Amino acid sequence: MSNAKALPLLERQPAPESAVPCCPPLTERPLTAEEAERTAGMFKALGDPVRLRLFSLVASHEGGEACVCDISDVGVSQPTVSHHLKKLREAGLLTSERRGTWVYYRVEPSVVAAMGQMLKIAG
């Protein structure tokens, strides 16, 4: 394509603002429609076996970060890995940072902690 842009050497992509963690434990009170809209995407992002594996690969990787170049054994192509990592970033579960050729991904602990918080069962 002709509209490729020169990318800066270091380009940090934080989680989108829409992914700001929210919401009490699901046992505490019913979610509002707005809260449910805002948080369902986080769960959906982990609702695919390949994405769930990729997320665990990044989350458990040495130094807490990984790039596509670190991931080779999930049985899908590198572009597919990139696509799924992007989806996880868009859902707020990962942040990314470009360093030279590669984009490195890292878990966004606040978002993952918020998901865990929602699944807390009282008693």
Next chain:
Amino acid sequence: MSNAKALPLLERQPAPESAVPCCPPLTERPLTAEEAERTAGMFKALGDPVRLRLFSLVASHEGGEACVCDISDVGVSQPTVSHHLKKLREAGLLTSERRGTWVYYRVEPSVVAAMGQMLKIAG
């Protein structure tokens, strides 16, 4: 349809065996393909805004259980509510019990706790 069956008065439907909780925190080690296949469905079940709201309605309802008859304000029809509750049961997040006309749903704490466990972030 002609193959409707007479339903017993009390019919308990536990979570399917495939939904037996598993897996360490996602930060501990990469999931195997088999583990990811087994658990992605639990996250997918909560990955829809209406289902997430319905789950929180059941989870926070008085007595820890609710039937379709208790749920009227999520903006979808009763058959749609029933459909989503069935999906949540199939994913192992809810169990159901028929009492007369209505099916009552209740959170399956072990499965929800297992999901929370997977989202535990070390440190």
